[in-house]
Amino acid sequence: MPAYLTGLVGSGIGPSLSPALHEREADRHGLRLLYRTLDIDVLGAGPESVGEIVRAAHALGFDGLNITHPCKQLVIEHLDELSAEAAALGAVNTVVFRDGRAIGHNTDVTGFAQSFSRGLPGAATGHVVQLGAGGAGAAVAHALLALGTDRLTVADRDPARAAALAEALNARFGGGRATTGPMAELPAALADADGLVHATPTGMAAHPGLPLPAALVHPELWIAEVVYRPLETELLQLAGELGCRTLDGGGMAVFQAADAFRLFTGREPHAERMLEDLADLVATPGL
Numbered sequence: 001m002p003a004y005l006t007g008l009v010g011s012g013i014g015p016s017l018s019p020a021l022h023e024r025e026a027d028r029h030g031l032r033l034l035y036r037t038l039d040i041d042v043l044g045a046g047p048e049s050v051g052e053i054v055r056a057a058h059a060l061g062f063d064g065l066n067i068t069h070p071c072k073q074l075v076i077e078h079l080d081e082l083s084a085e086a087a088a089l090g091a092v093n094t095v096v097f098r099d100g101r102a103i104g105h106n107t108d109v110t111g112f113a114q115s116f117s118r119g120l121p122g123a124a125t126g127h128v129v130q131l132g133a134g135g136a137g138a139a140v141a142h143a144l145l146a147l148g149t150d151r152l153t154v155a156d157r158d159p160a161r162a163a164a165l166a167e168a169l170n171a172r173f174g175g176g177r178a179t180t181g182p183m184a185e186l187p188a189a190l191a192d193a194d195g196l197v198h199a200t201p202t203g204m205a206a207h208p209g210l211p212l213p214a215a216l217v218h219p220e221l222w223i224a225e226v227v228y229r230p231l232e233t234e235l236l237q238l239a240g241e242l243g244c245r246t247l248d249g250g251g252m253a254v255f256q257a258a259d260a261f262r263l264f265t266g267r268e269p270h271a272e273r274m275l276e277d278l279a280d281l282v283a284t285p286g287l
């Protein structure tokens, strides 16, 4: 029976659903796969120790690692090669060890792209507004422009962060397709938009509430969420009541895991079964 050793490196990752998602999928394939959490807080190590952890995991026979906050950028200088998405974005969430080399990928980008195409087929992307320009926001914005969004307006309560993301996107994709503006301009931007992507932590159990005034959400918008704990955030509840087309954050979480699983094992993941697992896991108290 093929056996795989994998894991996740990051801070505060105890509650991560990745071990269960990967191990359940491996069971369905008849593979023996262990997925360990290598939490830098538990290890008493700083984010800059990610290189040392990656080298140690490689030496100990790991097949690959997922990398999360705050190590997605810091890990890059310790890798031998990057996929096109990871190189363009400057962030890695998956490392594969193969033939003595460590290769970085970004399945947050490919995961959001697949979730969006599957969950909101045919959605208009003439003008999309994105709220949140952090780690998830950078991956999602890259995916949206790669999928053909004509114009992306990025807003963040930290305007410098939004401006830096828009500038990086324009340098990468050209054509001035990404713009930014103060939060005060959100009403005008949303009145004219086809869709809203929400990429801030608002709506998670620890950050309840709506990330923007309810009056700005209107039925002509589609709404895509990145928060997936809970799957139905207050924003998605409101959007559902208004009759908007909606996409929850579970698809991105699952497709990024499915793409990483394929990279680790070479097996084709059953993404629909993994979506069922995620719904089951987020509904399980204590996980």
Ligand code: NAD
Residues within 6 Å of the ligand: 069, 108, 131, 132, 133, 134, 135, 136, 137, 155, 156, 157, 158, 161, 199, 200, 201, 202, 204, 210, 211, 212, 226, 227, 228, 249, 250, 252, 253, 254, 256
């Ligand atoms: P982050 O801290 O890197 O970025 C969050 C950004 O949102 C910050 O720039 C902050 O200034 C901004 N912000 C916060 N509240 C705001 C508000 N009300 N209005 C405007 N801007 C606001 O966080 P992150 O890593 O990007 O994660 C964001 C969320 O995405 C988290 O809930 C995380 O769990 C989720 N996430 C989901 C997936 C997935 O696969 N579905 C993947 C990664 C992250």
